Amino acid sequence: MGFRSSFAAFLGKSARWAGETFMHRSAGNLPGVIAMKAAPAVLADLSGAADNIAVITGTNGKTTTTNLAADCLASSGRPLYCNRDGNNLESGVVTAYLVKPERAAEGASSDAPVSCFECDEMYTRYVVPRVKPRFFLLLNLFRDQLDRVGEIEHVQGAIAAALEGSPDTVFLYNGDDPLCAAIAARVPNRSLAFGIACDMGLDADRISDSRFCQQCGAALEYDYVHYGQLGAYRCPSCGWGRPELSFAAENVRMLDGSLAFDIDGHTVQTGQTGVYMVYNTLAVYALSKASEIVSFEGFQQAVEAYRPTNGRLQTFRLGGRSVMTNLAKNPTGFNQNIRIVLNEGGRVLALFVNDEEADGCDVSWFWDIDFERWSQIEGLKAFVGGSRANDMQVRLKYAGIPSTIVENAADVLAATDESDGKVYVIANYTALPPLRRELEALEKASADGCARKEGE
Amino acid sequence: MKPLNIVHLFPELLNLYGDGGNVIALRRRCEWRDIPVQVTEVGMGDAMDFSHADIVFIGGGADREQMIAKDAIAARKAELRSYVADNGVLLAVCGGYQFLGHRYTMGDESVGGLGIVDMETVRGEGRLIGNAVIESDIASMPVVGFENHGGRTTLGAGVKPLGRVLGATHGNNGEDGFEGVHQGNLIGTYLHGPLLPKNPQVADYLLARALERRGESCELAPLDDAVEAEANRVMARRLGVS
Numbered sequence: 266m267g268f269r270s271s272f273a274a275f276l277g278k279s280a281r282w283a284g285e286t287f288m289h290r291s292a293g294n295l296p297g298v299i300a301m302k303a304a305p306a307v308l309a310d311l312s313g314a315a316d317n318i319a320v321i322t323g324t325n326g327k328t329t330t331t332n333l334a335a336d337c338l339a340s341s342g343r344p345l346y347c348n349r350d351g352n353n354l355e356s357g358v359v360t361a362y363l364v365k366p367e368r369a370a371e372g373a374s375s376d377a378p379v380s381c382f383e384c385d386e387m388y389t390r391y392v393v394p395r396v397k398p399r400f401f402l403l404l405n406l407f408r409d410q411l412d413r414v415g416e417i418e419h420v421q422g423a424i425a426a427a428l429e430g431s432p433d434t435v436f437l438y439n440g441d442d443p444l445c446a447a448i449a450a451r452v453p454n455r456s457l458a459f460g461i462a463c464d465m466g467l468d469a470d471r472i473s474d475s476r477f478c479q480q481c482g483a484a485l486e487y488d489y490v491h492y493g494q495l496g497a498y499r500c501p502s503c504g505w506g507r508p509e510l511s512f513a514a515e516n517v518r519m520l521d522g523s524l525a526f527d528i529d530g531h532t533v534q535t536g537q538t539g540v541y542m543v544y545n546t547l548a549v550y551a552l553s554k555a556s557e558i559v560s561f562e563g564f565q566q567a568v569e570a571y572r573p574t575n576g577r578l579q580t581f582r583l584g585g586r587s588v589m590t591n592l593a594k595n596p597t598g599f600n601q602n603i604r605i606v607l608n609e610g611g612r613v614l615a616l617f618v619n620d621e622e623a624d625g626c627d628v629s630w631f632w633d634i635d636f637e638r639w640s641q642i643e644g645l646k647a648f649v650g651g652s653r654a655n656d657m658q659v660r661l662k663y664a665g666i667p668s669t670i671v672e673n674a675a676d677v678l679a680a681t682d683e684s685d686g687k688v689y690v691i692a693n694y695t696a697l698p699p700l701r702r703e704l705e706a707l708e709k710a711s712a713d714g715c716a717r718k719e720g721e
Numbered sequence: 722m723k724p725l726n727i728v729h730l731f732p733e734l735l736n737l738y739g740d741g742g743n744v745i746a747l748r749r750r751c752e753w754r755d756i757p758v759q760v761t762e763v764g765m766g767d768a769m770d771f772s773h774a775d776i777v778f779i780g781g782g783a784d785r786e787q788m789i790a791k792d793a794i795a796a797r798k799a800e801l802r803s804y805v806a807d808n809g810v811l812l813a814v815c816g817g818y819q820f821l822g823h824r825y826t827m828g829d830e831s832v833g834g835l836g837i838v839d840m841e842t843v844r845g846e847g848r849l850i851g852n853a854v855i856e857s858d859i860a861s862m863p864v865v866g867f868e869n870h871g872g873r874t875t876l877g878a879g880v881k882p883l884g885r886v887l888g889a890t891h892g893n894n895g896e897d898g899f900e901g902v903h904q905g906n907l908i909g910t911y912l913h914g915p916l917l918p919k920n921p922q923v924a925d926y927l928l929a930r931a932l933e934r935r936g937e938s939c940e941l942a943p944l945d946d947a948v949e950a951e952a953n954r955v956m957a958r959r960l961g962v963s
Contacts, residue, residue: 408737416737416783416784416785417783418783418784418785471741476733477734477785477786477789482785482788482789484733484765484766626851626852626867627738627850627867627869627913628867629738629739629740629742629867629913629914629915630738630739631739631742632739632740632741632742632745632915632918633736633739633741655948655951655952655955655956656919656952658948658951658952659918659919659948659949659952660742660918662948662949663742663745663746663749663918
């Protein structure tokens with residue numbers, strides 16, 4: 266590492282130390298921001314510190330998949346650098362190298378550190394060429410934040426540029442997504458596809474991103490659609506279609522609160538729900554197998570032990586009540602949550618949507634969500650909150666669902682009772698963390714209350 | 722009564738900013754009033770028949786999808802022109818709106834439009850993005866929405882806009898203070914949001930014109946629009962208009 270990068274890393278580490286020592290909190294992105302100010306290309310030097318296994322991107326599921334992949338890599342016992350908190354710009358990746366690597370177990374065959382990072386789609390073009398990971402994992406591409414990120418073609422261009430800037434990186438992508446497969450078709454990198462090779466019998470979403478051939482523009486034909494534009498597709502006009510799957514999940518079973526699928530003669534089981542968790546888990550399986558540093562047992566244990574703590578599919582117990590929170594920040598994410606609620610027979614729904622910078626300030630995508638599917642639920646109680654609560658209330662009204670505006674989760678709990686069953690709190694990017702903190706506090710208060718009662 | 726026929730052109734291609742919500746709003750507002758209504762979705766390769774249309778809706782799409790839709794619509798240019806000339810009700814948003822003029826810009830290329838409205842769109846520096854509010858003579862409430870366009874549209878002399886921008890709203894081109902177009906029973910606009918749910922007066926304006934054209938009473942039964950009006954008021958107030 267040159268003097269400039271060493272000095273930059275020193276400044277960044279100092280910022281982290283100062284934050285932790287004097288402010289008693291994590292310095293967030295700041296160490297990376299400071300280091301990059303001192304040496305803009307510092308990441309290229311820092312990345313030499315590890316065997317960089319993967320950079321992970323995609324519209325939906327980045328943070329969950331990165332954490333799951335990190336758990337698997339950590340099972341090898343090697344020290345690990347990872348931006349688990351979802352700080353996914355270049356500065357977040359730099360910050361991850363400036364903290365002490367995590368180490369799950371002693372006695373690994375090697376002490377050489379490994380890394381895996383989540384990266385924002387548009388920043389992959391800077392991060393991937395500097396980190397030069399062995400694998401670049403692309404989960405999916407859906408429309409998201411048009412006002413900030415732009416149309417999907419721009420995202421595809423950024424990802425292709427990332428791969429072109431790191432020609433030895435293997436592109437591991439969702440072959441069920443024509444928008445991902447189109448990138449594999451245009452870059453020189455070696456590529457491997459994963460996908461779900463069986464029909465799950467799901468109805469197609471009303472609005473989908475391109476179900477049109479990425480090569481010639483003709484309407485694609487599908488043997489089956491899983492959701493959005495994901496499925497087994499083929500172009501009747503030019504013959505382009507879903508690539509051969511190097512990692513194919515079969516016999517997918519959606520169970521109550523869990524799911525299972527078969528792959529390569531193994532059965533994979535997770536304590537998570539939702540079709541998109543099949544993809545997230547499958548992607549981590551593919552990465553574990555292709556990287557050859559994680560055993561199937563290590564992968565399976567990590568998947569079984571995985572418990573989200575960031576509000577994604579997290580369940581809170583408040584006395585006799587149960588509250589599930591999940592993130593949804595675009596139509597596809599919401600449609601997935603709609604299915605989860607229908608599968609589980611949920612009747613209390615609370616949707617919180619903000620329009621801060623990180624959320625995007627255009628909320629027209631509410632109208633691309635199939636809320637009409639909820640209108641048949643008997644005894645449904647719907648609540649809306651966040652800075653765009655009024656817009657959501659209008660959307661639900663036109664889906665045939667009357668709703669009440671609330672401030673927070675406590676309002677929802679006060680307006681319902683145990684007989685209404687589990688409460689589903691679905692929130693977008695900036696709306697989720699305060700709700701999670703509120704529910705954590707309520708859960709703690711409820712547990713303390715129970716403990717006091719037992720002590721009386 | 723024959724159902725009011727809402728024709729939605731290429732919903733699978735021109736569906737970028739939730740603009741299909743306009744069709745949902747028109748349909749629901751008929752259903753709530755017991756006005757028989759049907760939505761006809763015209764896809765690629767489907768026949769386009771405007772003779773049975775009461776309201777035609779054209780949304781906007783991503784560049785790629787808009788390219789695919791462009792040729793299909795251009796092939797039916799004559800039918801669409803005669804529908805508009807016959808006072809047919811048409812709502813076109815963003816890409817669909819630009820398409821109504823003589824020329825517009827697609828990527829870096831200037832493309833011929835339908836020539837239904839005397840207007841032109843050229844590419845400008847940067848995109849005009851943000852929450853938007855305008856005043857229009859078809860609504861007593863402000864009309865709110867969200868604009869996100871790279872094209873700059875200029876109306877020909879004497880062509881009436883949908884309204885005048887308020888606050889920091891950019892409108893057609895960020896310069897002349899106009900937003901959209903309103904010509905006979907045709908409305909073109911850059912406003913997403915989508916436009917009609919939070920501007921129920923604009924939705925009802927289109928429904929009334931469609932009924933009137935069929936020779937039926939255009940007196941619409943009043944609806945409880947408290948939820949819509951509140952969402953409209955919250956946004957208008959946020960943009961400094963009350």
